[in-house]
Amino acid sequence: MPLCASQTEIPGCKINAVTVGSPCGTPWQRLLGTRANALVVGPRSALDAFLRCAATSFRPPVVSVACRDGLALTRAETLVLRDVDRLHADDQARLTAWLDQPENASTQVISVTSIPLFDQVLTHRFGETLYYRLNTISLDVRLA
Numbered sequence: 149m150p151l152c153a154s155q156t157e158i159p160g161c162k163i164n165a166v167t168v169g170s171p172c173g174t175p176w177q178r179l180l181g182t183r184a185n186a187l188v189v190g191p192r193s194a195l196d197a198f199l200r201c202a203a204t205s206f207r208p209p210v211v212s213v214a215c216r217d218g219l220a221l222t223r224a225e226t227l228v229l230r231d232v233d234r235l236h237a238d239d240q241a242r243l244t245a246w247l248d249q250p251e252n253a254s255t256q257v258i259s260v261t262s263i264p265l266f267d268q269v270l271t272h273r274f275g276e277t278l279y280y281r282l283n284t285i286s287l288d289v290r291l292a
Contacts (some may be wrong), residue, residue: 158197158198158201158202162289162290162291163198163287163288163289163290164287164288164290165285165286165287165288184256184284184285185256185257185258185259185281185282185283185284185285186256186257186258186259186282186283186284186285186286186287187232187259187261187265187279187282187283187285187286187287188258188259188260188261188287188289189261189262189263189264189265189286189287189288189289190262190287190288190289190290191262191289191290191291192262193291194289194290194291195260195262195289197289197291198260198287198289199228199258199260206225206226206228206256206258207225207226207256208225208226209224209225209226210224210225210226210227210228211224211226211227211228212228212230213227213228213229213230214230214231215229215230215231215232215233215234215235215239216230216231216234218236218239219235219239219242219243221242221243221246223251223252223255224255225254225255225256226255226256226257226258227255227256227257227258228258228260229243229257229258229259229260229282230260231260231261231262232259232260232261232265232282233261233262233263233265233268233274235274237275240274240275240278241275243278244275244277244278244281247281257281257282259282259283265279265282265283266279
């Protein structure tokens with residue numbers, strides 16, 4: 149599968165995108181429209197700017213969940229998980245099981261974190277299987 153990297157700007161932030169398995173040159177905005185899950189990493193202010201600007205790429209209805217408060221899963225076309233790095237192990241298992249249910253197969257998950265999540269995987273604080281399920285598109289967001 150091809151690994152492709154690109155850099156773009158949207159108002160307020162620069163985005164470095166890495167995608168796996170899609171044709172190189174496909175804009176990340178279009179990939180978001182294809183239901184691909186995305187892991188978005190960056191400083192909190194840049195993440196907020198990204199979510200405001202990229203919202204038009206998300207399929208409604210969009211449900212946003214603050215993971216620091218525990219995981220409340222609900223049916224949506226797009227599920228935005230804020231602070232996904234704060235999911236406890238039991239919530240990670242619940243999310244993985246939820247993603248495996250056929251009725252949730254078309255739900256796009258946008259996971260947002262200010263902490264590089266792969267570091268959490270290496271130290272066994274975040275599940276490797278869930279990490280790869282959430283990281284179809286990897287977006288590194290910085291303020292412009």
